[in-house]
Amino acid sequence: MIEDLKAARRAAGCSQRTLAEKIGTDAQAIKRLEMGVGSVATIVAVMEVLDFRLTGLPPGTTLAEQLRAGRKRKFLSLEQAAARSGLSRATISGLERGGGTVASLLRLLPVVAPRVRRRAPERSYWGKDNxxxxxxxxxxxxxxxxxxxxxxxxxxxxxxxxxxxxxxxxxxxxxxxxxxxxxxxxxxxxxxxxxxxxxxxxxxxxxxxxxxxxxxxxxxxxxxxxxxxxxxxxxxxxxxxxxxxxxxxxxxxxxxxxxxxxxxxxxxxxxxxxxxxxxxxxxxxxxxxxx
Ligand SMILES: C[S@@+](CC[C@H](N)C(=O)[O-])C[C@H]1O[C@@H](n2cnc3c(N)ncnc32)[C@H](O)[C@@H]1O
Structure with missing residues (x-):
C-alpha cells in the first residue's frame, strides 16, 4: 500500500513538497509516510488529495468506520483481532476511532480486510508512449x-x-x-x-x-x-x-x-x-x- 501510494504521488506529478503543502504539513512528513511512518490522519489526507481509493473494504464513510465494519464482518472481537494482528485492543479501538499510526494500520488491514488493494487509478489512454x-x-x-x-x-x-x-x-x-x-x-x-x-x-x-x-x-x-x-x-x-x-x-x-x-x-x-x-x-x- 505504501509503495502504491508513492507510485500514485509520482504518477500525479506531485513532489513530496507539493503534496505536503496540499495537506498542510512538511515534506519530511511525506518522506516519513513513504517509509511507513506517520499517523493515520496523514495517510487519509494524502489518499484524499491523490484520489487514492481502496477496494476490498466494507462500505463506510471513513476508513475508521470501514476498519470496524471489516472486523465485524469477520465476526472478530477486539481480543481476537488483537491476537491475530499482534496489536493491543486499545490500538485497534484507536484505529476504529480514526486515530493510530500507519504501522498499526498496516498490521490490522490484512486481518480485517485481507483482500484490500488500491482501486485501479483513473486513466485516459493515449497509447503506449511514456x-x-x-x-x-x-x-x-x-x-x-x-x-x-x-x-x-x-x-x-x-x-x-x-x-x-x-x-x-x-x-x-x-x-x-x-x-x-x-x-x-x-x-x-x-x-x-x-x-x-x-x-x-x-x-x-x-x-x-x-x-x-x-x-x-x-x-x-x-x-x-x-x-x-x-x-x-x-x-x-x-x-x-x-x-x-x-x-x-x-x-x-x-x-x-x-x-x-x-x-x-x-x-x-x-x-x-x-x-x-x-x-x-x-x-x-x-x-x-x-x-
Ligand atoms: C496536455 S499538455 C497541454 C499543454 C497546453 N496547455 C495546451 O493545451 O496545449 C499538459 C502540460 O502540462 C504541463 N505540466 C505538467 N505538470 C505541470 C505543473 N505542475 N505545472 C505546470 N504545468 C505542468 C506539461 O508540461 C504538459 O505539457
Missing part, C-alpha cells in the same frame, strides 16, 4: 480559435508547454520553474488542458482557484470522466459541461497530430450565458442542461 509524452499533447490552433472567439483572450495557461500553440498572457511552464498546482492563477480567463494522467488533481486545483476568486472564468478541456465522487458532489454543482461532438486532433511534442482515442468535454466554471451560446454556435456539441 507518460511525459502522453501528457504533452497540445491543443491545436483551430480548436483554440473557437475558444478565443467565444470566451475571449486567455490570461493564464496554468499547465503550459513551450511548444504549445495556446496563446495566453501568462503561461506556467514546469521547465521554467512554474508549477500550476502551486502558483496562483490570476486574471479573467484560464484555459486548462491538463496532464490527463492527473486529471482529478488538476480539476480540483481549477475549482479551488475559481472558488478562491483568483480567476473569474476557467475553461478546461478534459476527457469525459465523471466517475469520481468529487465530480458528483462538488463539480457537478458548479461546472457547466459542453459535450463535444467528434474528437480533437492534438499535437504531440514532435508536431504530429493525433486524434484523442476518447471523448472530450469542455468544463467551464464561471462562464456567462453569452460565452456559452457563442461557443455552441461555433463548435458541434451541446451544453448539458441542469433540468
Amino acid at each position: 507518460k511525459v509524452d502522453r501528457d504533452s499533447r497540445f491543443t491545436p490552433e483551430d480548436f483554440m480559435a473557437n475558444i478565443y472567439a467565444a470566451f475571449g483572450e486567455i490570461d493564464v495557461d496554468p499547465c503550459a508547454h513551450p511548444s504549445s500553440p495556446v496563446i495566453a498572457r501568462h503561461r506556467i511552464i514546469p521547465n521554467e520553474g512554474g508549477d500550476g498546482l502551486i502558483d496562483e492563477w490570476m486574471g479573467r480567463l484560464a484555459f486548462v488542458n491538463p496532464p490527463y494522467s492527473a486529471l482529478l488533481i488538476w480539476l480540483r486545483r481549477a475549482h479551488a482557484q475559481w472558488m478562491a476568486g483568483n480567476i473569474e472564468t476557467v475553461v478546461c478541456l478534459v476527457p469525459v470522466r465523471t466517475d469520481s465522487g468529487w465530480f458528483h458532489e462538488t463539480l457537478s454543482a458548479d461546472a457547466e459541461i459542453y459535450l463535444l461532438r467528434g474528437r480533437v486532433r492534438f499535437l504531440n511534442t514532435r508536431g504530429q497530430a493525433q486524434h484523442t482515442p476518447f471523448s472530450l468535454m469542455l468544463l467551464a466554471l464561471g462562464a456567462s450565458d453569452e460565452q456559452k451560446s457563442r461557443y455552441a454556435e461555433l463548435v458541434p456539441g451541446f451544453w448539458l442542461s441542469r433540468t
Whole structure:
C-alpha cells in the first residue's frame, strides 16, 4: 500500500513538497509516510488529495468506520483481532476511532480486510508512449480559435508547454520553474488542458482557484470522466459541461497530430450565458442542461 501510494504521488506529478503543502504539513512528513511512518490522519489526507481509493473494504464513510465494519464482518472481537494482528485492543479501538499510526494500520488491514488493494487509478489512454509524452499533447490552433472567439483572450495557461500553440498572457511552464498546482492563477480567463494522467488533481486545483476568486472564468478541456465522487458532489454543482461532438486532433511534442482515442468535454466554471451560446454556435456539441 505504501509503495502504491508513492507510485500514485509520482504518477500525479506531485513532489513530496507539493503534496505536503496540499495537506498542510512538511515534506519530511511525506518522506516519513513513504517509509511507513506517520499517523493515520496523514495517510487519509494524502489518499484524499491523490484520489487514492481502496477496494476490498466494507462500505463506510471513513476508513475508521470501514476498519470496524471489516472486523465485524469477520465476526472478530477486539481480543481476537488483537491476537491475530499482534496489536493491543486499545490500538485497534484507536484505529476504529480514526486515530493510530500507519504501522498499526498496516498490521490490522490484512486481518480485517485481507483482500484490500488500491482501486485501479483513473486513466485516459493515449497509447503506449511514456507518460511525459502522453501528457504533452497540445491543443491545436483551430480548436483554440473557437475558444478565443467565444470566451475571449486567455490570461493564464496554468499547465503550459513551450511548444504549445495556446496563446495566453501568462503561461506556467514546469521547465521554467512554474508549477500550476502551486502558483496562483490570476486574471479573467484560464484555459486548462491538463496532464490527463492527473486529471482529478488538476480539476480540483481549477475549482479551488475559481472558488478562491483568483480567476473569474476557467475553461478546461478534459476527457469525459465523471466517475469520481468529487465530480458528483462538488463539480457537478458548479461546472457547466459542453459535450463535444467528434474528437480533437492534438499535437504531440514532435508536431504530429493525433486524434484523442476518447471523448472530450469542455468544463467551464464561471462562464456567462453569452460565452456559452457563442461557443455552441461555433463548435458541434451541446451544453448539458441542469433540468
Ligand atoms: C496536455 S499538455 C497541454 C499543454 C497546453 N496547455 C495546451 O493545451 O496545449 C499538459 C502540460 O502540462 C504541463 N505540466 C505538467 N505538470 C505541470 C505543473 N505542475 N505545472 C505546470 N504545468 C505542468 C506539461 O508540461 C504538459 O505539457
